[in-house]
Amino acid sequence: MTGRQAASHGPNALRRQAALALLLAAPTLFLAVFFVGPLALMFVYSWLEPGLYGGVEWTFYHLNFGRIFGWANTRYESFDPVYLRIFARSLWLALQTSFFCLLLCYPAAFWVSRLGPRARNLFIFLITLPFFVSLVVRLFAWVLLLRPTGFVNQALLGLGLVERPLEIIYTEAAVVIGMVYVFIPFMFLPLYASVEKLDASLVEASQDLGASRFQTFRKVVLPLTLPGIVGGSIIVFIPSLGNFVVPSLLGGAKVMMTGNLIEQQFLSARNWPFGAALGMTVMAAVLLLLVVYVRLLARDDDAAPSGARS
Amino acid sequence: MPPLLEIRDAARQFVTPDGVRVAALDGLSLTVSDNEFVTLLGPSGCGKTTLLRTISGFEDLDSGDILIDGASILDRPAHARPVNTVFQNYALFPHMNVARNVGYSLEVAGVPARERTRRVGEALELVSLSGFGERSVRQLSGGQQQRVALARAIVARPKLLLLDEPLSALDRNLRQKMQEELKLLQHELGISFIFVTHDQEEALTMSDRIVVLDGGRIQQCGGPEDVYYRPANAFVARFIGESNLLAATVVSADAGGSLVEIADGTRVHLAGRSLTPGARATLLVRPEAIDLSAASETGGASAGAARRDDGLALSGRLAQAFFGGTDYRLAVEVAGLDPLKVTARGGIGAASAGFAPGRAVSLFVPQAAIHVLEGRP
Incomplete structure (x- = not known):
């Protein structure tokens, strides 16, 4: 005040x-x-010994990471490649989620940016509408849609497109569908912001100077909307990598992601240091990926003008 | 040989949000020859930008045809037309440096890098921006951006360059400089320019030919002196330059000329012009064609006091005077007429006291400086 x-x-x-x-x-x-x-607490915990009945012993202990990366080989703690496999799967599913969100939102962003102001505001309101309903409720709706007797399978059967109900729920595909559904607004909004800023006269200038539609897209539209693409895919990728609600509802026991694994370690196994170590590993991986991603983009940006110099 | 550009009966209608149909182009025909500087001049909404965009391929025609070198280009998309445009807001690519902006049309056409560099260098030299290639377009001033846009549009040597009010964002001094440069550049390149503007001064300065547009139709098409001194109608007379339009009636006509009478009863003999007696006419008198002098003491303000038969003589009273640098712009009240605009030469001798409002003045317009339009204004 x-x-x-x-x-x-x-x-x-x-x-x-x-x-x-x-x-x-x-x-x-x-x-x-x-x-x-x-x-900071999590970081410290990840280097402590798990207590016998939950909690921690305050002694330095590196086998939490050893269990993940391979050097643990004692009577109580041993390396299990399943953790790295779950990491790999999480990365793969998060990448797919980002990709499909982008695929759906990029054209939609262009479409919305060309609407009249009233229709545009309505559309943006609609995009944010799912936030008004609990995530769990919405995901249960997807369970009803995707299960063998659900709407999707009934429709496919009714149309004669399949003979037996498809196994959609409790597969990786179901998890990706669910995560794409959840994260679409997060992709759409930053994308829309940069697409809307794109000056239509630049597109005309490019065509006027002889560039085909594809050349115009590659040389003008794509580079100028890249900030939105980068922003949107980061904002989708990170939370989908750590997501545990969607995989636990739509992936069941078969499609475990790091989020579920960490949750399990903290709540069921009561192995806090190992959960913390898993969490730290995910965070380090995300940071590393982001640095690489941004570096690559920055180099691309520099490379573009220097290409004309040569 | 067919003309470089031929527009035949171009028509284009727009429907406003209220459902009103507006003709942006209303059966417009025009030809442009090689190495010609043609200006499309008109108020906003006259169809000049629509016409430009139909040539560049960003608007379609409802009917009519556009031919370049005798072949219709209507079925060709914008990127396949042999014309380039300088956009009003320049539309420079912000993510590219100056050289890559200028070389863009060569890059997409697949011109090898070595030749591209050479031609970009030449184009930048033409617009006096040598050495600016590595700069970001964001670092440039408005005038420099203008030049980059120009270089970008001419680097591929189009047959026809379209310029959409390219100077409107520049300040006055820079604009005048660019007007002269553009004109010189056009001659140097031998490319025909179609230049869109609403600024009549700009049009007069640069054009070989001015096309005055209003309501989607050509009002007049001619050289700068033509449209200025011999406007085809009252719209052109009003739109180009300052004008006094005096309603008049033809009293009599003979082999030597015609006698006309204006609203206050003053008559003037126009030599060499045969008009129909009794017809209504409009006399165009440019403000700078009026000689202004202090009224003679004895003559008073009565009409026709200074009777001279080689022109139009009037008496009036100075109502307003504005100093404009080179000239004074004056408003003179004459009984029975609308106030007349008069331009008087300034200069150190012409003390503003000489133009004090309220002074009685005599006006004289030589008959050769009077242009007659048919009908009432």
Whole structure:
């Protein structure tokens, strides 16, 4: 309150800065306590020995990571490749999710950006409409749709397209369908933001200068909407990698993802340090992938003009 | 040999959101020859931009045809037409540097990199931007961006260059400089330019031929002096330059010319012009064609006091005076007429006291400077 008053009444820069610092102090403090704190705790836990009946022993212990990556070979703790397999599957499903979200949202974003202002606002409202209903309820609806006696199979049978109900639910496909469904708004909004900014006269200029539709897309539309593509796919990829609600409802026991694994370690197995180690590994993998992704894009951006130089 | 560009009976209607049909092009025909600088001039909504966009391929025609070198281009998409455009907002690609922007048409046409570099260099030299190739277009000033857009549009040597109000975003001094440069560039390149503008001064400065458009129709097509001194109708007279339009009636006509009378009863003999007696006419008098002098003390303000038979003589009273640098723009009230616009030469001698409102003045227009339009204004 005092901060806001200082900002509006204090004419000089120093007071404004002080006010800004005061305003930012609360969220900074909040994030430090409730985000960085737990994260640091998890990091510490991942290097501690699991207690016999849950909890932790405060001794340094590297076999949590050993169980994941392969050097654990003791009587109690041994390497099991299943964890890496679950990681790989999670990565693969998250990649598919990002890809299909992009595939669905990119054309839709162009379509919406060309609508009249009223239709456009309505559409954006519709895109955010699922947020009004609980995720679990929505996913149960998908269970009803996808199960052998569900709507999808009944429709396919009725149309004579299949002879026996398809096994959709409790497969990787069901998980991808569910995650695409859940994350579509997260892909759409950043994509739409950058597609809407695209100046239509640039597209015309490209065509006017002799570029075909495909050349125009590749050389003008794609590079200029790339920030939205990058933003959207990161925002979809990260939470789908760690998602555990969708795989547990639509993937059943067969399609376990890292999210489920971590949840299991914390809640069922009560092996907190191992759960923390799994969590840290996912986080490190995500960070690594992001760095590589952004680096690659940045190099592409630099390479484009230098291509013309040669 | 067929003309470079031929537009035949082009028609295009738009339907406004309220359901009203508006003709953007209404049976318009036009030919453009090689190495010609043609300006499409008209107020907004006159169809000039629509015409340009139908040539470049971004708008379709409802009926009519567009031919380049005798062959219709209507079935060719925008990217396959031998014309390039300089866009109003330049439409430079923000993610490319200057060289890649300029070389874009060569790049998509698959011109080898070495030749591309050479031709981009030439194009940049033509617009005096040598050495700017590596810059980002975002670092350029408005005038520089304008030049890059120009270089980009001419690098592939199109047969025809379309320019859509390219100078409207520049400040006045830069605009005048670019007008001269554009004109020189057009001659140097030998490419025909079709230049769209709503700025009549710009049109007069640069054009070989001006096409005045209104309501999707050509009002007049002619050289700058033609449309300025001999406008085809009142619309052209009003749109180009400042004008005084005086309603008149033809009193009599003989072999030597015609005698006409304007609204306040003043008569003027127009030599060499045979008009139909009794017909209504409009006299166009440009403000700079009016000689203004202080009224003689004895003559008073009575009409025809300074009777001279080689022109139109009027008396009036100065109502307003605006100093515009080179000239004074004056408004003179004459009994029985609408206020007349008069342009008087400025200069250090012409003290503003000489143009004090309220002063009685005599006006004289040599009859050769009067242009007659048919009908009432």
